[in-house]
Amino acid sequence: xxxxxxxxxxxxxxxxxxxxxxxxxxxxxxxxxxxxxxxxxxxxxxxxxxxxxxxxxxxxxxxxxxxxxxxxxxxxxxxxxxxxxxxxxxxxxxxxxxxxxxxxxxxxxxxxxxxxxxxxxxxxxxxxxxxxxxxxxxxxxxxxxxxxxxxxxxxxxxxxxxxxxxxxxxxxxxxxxxxxxxxxxxxxxxxxxxxxxxxxxxxxxxxxxxxxxxxxxxxxxxxxxxxxxxxxxxxxxxxxxxxxxxxxxxxxxxxxxxx
Amino acid sequence: xxxxxxxxxxxxxxxxxxxxxxxxxxxxxxxxxxxxxxxxxxxxxxxxxxxxxxxxxxxxxxxxxxxxxxxxxxxxxxxxxxxxxxxxxxxxxxxxxxxxxxxxxxxxxxxxxxxxxxxxxxxxxxxxxxxxxxxxxxxxxxxxxxxxxxxxxxxxxxxxxxxxxxxxxxxxxxxxxxxxxxxxxxxxxxxxxxxxxxxxxxxxxxxxxxxxxxxxxxxxxxxxxxxxxxxxxxxxxxxxxxxxxxxxxxxxxxxxxxxxxxxxxxxxxxxxxxxxxxxxxxxxxxxxxxxxxxxxxxxxxxxxxxxxxxxxxxxxxxxxxx
Numbered sequence: 001x002x003x004x005x006x007x008x009x010x011x012x013x014x015x016x017x018x019x020x021x022x023x024x025x026x027x028x029x030x031x032x033x034x035x036x037x038x039x040x041x042x043x044x045x046x047x048x049x050x051x052x053x054x055x056x057x058x059x060x061x062x063x064x065x066x067x068x069x070x071x072x073x074x075x076x077x078x079x080x081x082x083x084x085x086x087x088x089x090x091x092x093x094x095x096x097x098x099x100x101x102x103x104x105x106x107x108x109x110x111x112x113x114x115x116x117x118x119x120x121x122x123x124x125x126x127x128x129x130x131x132x133x134x135x136x137x138x139x140x141x142x143x144x145x146x147x148x149x150x151x152x153x154x155x156x157x158x159x160x161x162x163x164x165x166x167x168x169x170x171x172x173x174x175x176x177x178x179x180x181x182x183x184x185x186x187x188x189x190x191x192x193x194x195x196x197x198x199x200x201x202x203x204x205x206x207x208x209x210x211x212x213x214x215x216x217x218x219x220x221x222x223x224x225x226x227x228x229x230x231x232x233x234x235x236x237x238x239x240x241x242x243x244x245x246x247x248x249x250x251x252x253x254x255x256x257x258x259x
Numbered sequence: 260x261x262x263x264x265x266x267x268x269x270x271x272x273x274x275x276x277x278x279x280x281x282x283x284x285x286x287x288x289x290x291x292x293x294x295x296x297x298x299x300x301x302x303x304x305x306x307x308x309x310x311x312x313x314x315x316x317x318x319x320x321x322x323x324x325x326x327x328x329x330x331x332x333x334x335x336x337x338x339x340x341x342x343x344x345x346x347x348x349x350x351x352x353x354x355x356x357x358x359x360x361x362x363x364x365x366x367x368x369x370x371x372x373x374x375x376x377x378x379x380x381x382x383x384x385x386x387x388x389x390x391x392x393x394x395x396x397x398x399x400x401x402x403x404x405x406x407x408x409x410x411x412x413x414x415x416x417x418x419x420x421x422x423x424x425x426x427x428x429x430x431x432x433x434x435x436x437x438x439x440x441x442x443x444x445x446x447x448x449x450x451x452x453x454x455x456x457x458x459x460x461x462x463x464x465x466x467x468x469x470x471x472x473x474x475x476x477x478x479x480x481x482x483x484x485x486x487x488x489x490x491x492x493x494x495x496x497x498x499x500x501x502x503x504x505x506x507x508x509x510x511x512x513x514x515x516x517x518x519x520x521x522x523x524x525x526x527x528x529x530x531x532x533x534x535x536x537x538x539x540x541x542x543x544x545x546x547x548x549x550x551x552x553x554x555x556x557x558x559x560x561x562x563x564x565x566x567x568x569x570x571x572x573x574x575x576x577x578x579x580x581x
Binding site for chain 2: 038049052053054072073074076077078083085090091092093094097098101102103104105106107108110112117118126129165166168169180252
């Protein structure tokens with residue numbers, strides 16, 4: 001298995017607060033990695049650093065042997081890492097289909113003049129993008145809403161739409177920030193099945209989630225954070241039994257000395 | 260929405276476009292007097308200006324108060340080129356488009372860092388600065404006297420001096436502008452503009468180069484303002500700095516808001532309405548501005564999507580009730 005993403009010593013400081021303290025991990029092709037930890041442990045901050053929303057003070061993010069540390073978000077997406085948000089960031093004024101098409105923008109190269117006059121290249125590119133958007137939407141079961149505004153969708157469907165939009169850029173790493181928030185258990189199970197399909201096709205996935213049943217059933221590997229530090233890493237089973245993780249979640253007094 | 264009703268929508272839309280175009284073509288046969296044709300000229304010019312302004316305001320969500328400054332630069336560029344160097348009309352228009360496009364691009368550079376109200380204030384200042392510079396550069400612009408006797412358009416020996424041919428020339432420009440904006444909106448660029456308007460961070464992580472797209476939006480709307488300005492100079496034949504005041508900026512804003520921002524038809528309706536309305540409301544005399552203010556106020560309260568949004572809602576209701 002080849003390593004797709006390598007995160008080494010990433011540190012992020014807000015004022016005097018160290019939100020991320022030298023976090024390192026690796027992600028292999030087609031694997032699903034779960035990012036867990038209590039509130040404020042730095043999971044979302046890490047995702048923001050990986051997606052370029054925040055620039056880290058130290059450390060590096062390497063995607064396919066290319067250093068993408070501190071690049072602007074759109075460049076990181078162009079390089080092959082796409083994400084969704086915990087609080088959705090959909091385009092309310094665009095149709096469901098157009099929301100997905102925006103995700104394809106960085107893979108399109110027709111010029112302004114070509115688009116206005118409908119050059120054969122731009123028409124072909126547009127047609128292919130629309131076909132891809134339609135198939136992505138049917139994959140998440142939203143194809144019948146293609147011409148509707150996102151406001152017509154349920155909360156769970158909006159989450160799926162954001163995932164479809166992220167997938168439109170054909171990413172090699174897909175990052176999901178609490179995709180289960182607001183979903184019923186049934187919807188969460190469907191989402192887990194969908195994420196497995198995505199990873200089976202070779203896309204690596206990083207997922208932040210509090211829903212432990214969801215995480216444990218889905219991921220291959222877990223990185224656990226607490227107070228901005230990686231406290232444990234391993235397969236779901238070993239994490240579930242890890243003393244530090246249990247302590248971090250339940251607030252139990254630690255018997256081990258801090259390292 | 261099923262594909263069947265979507266295609267029926269397209270049919271309705273096509274019928275609407277054909278009817279509007281037929282009305283526009285037939286208009287000179289109804290409006291016999293040069294006075295009314297003059298108003299129609301103005302309406303067409305403002306349709307171009309408002310459509311371009313909507314690329315910035317409605318598509319990309321950037322509120323600029325300096326747009327009339329670009330309109331003024333377009334008007335002066337073409338007027339000076341044609342009156343002092345004897346350049347052909349089309350060269351004047353092209354020079355206006357290129358220069359305003361360039362200035363629009365330059366304005367966009369600070370605009371990338373500044374957001375919201377600060378951007379609006381910056382552009383407000385820029386618009387006023389442009390007007391004051393035009394007034395003080397007397398050697399070039401003859402200052403507050405303005406430039407008079409600007410020739411009517413002439414293309415390849417064909418004169419558009421008469422009101423009716425000029426009407427059709429302006430109509431052609433307006434139709435081309437609307438076609439351009441329509442094609443733009445359904446392109447990857449138009450979608451990126453809309454995405455920036457709705458969620459900048461969402462657009463960014465979706466792979467949209469926000470800086471480049473904002474620059475493009477500024478430049479496109481500036482080019483259209485330049486063309487509209489050039490056409491205005493050659494239509495009215497007299498321009499002075501006072502015309503391009505802040506008051507006109509407000510009217511332009513009202514055109515787009517009342518018509519419906521972010522739509523293709525909205526600025527067209529808004530511009531046509533706000534140019535012809537003062538004529539229709541002539542009987543209320545000095546209370547005109549009062550009526551105008553109330554109209555804008557009502558629109559903001561009752562029609563957040565403008566007249567275009569109202570039309571869409573009524574159309575939908577009519578369709579669902581049958």
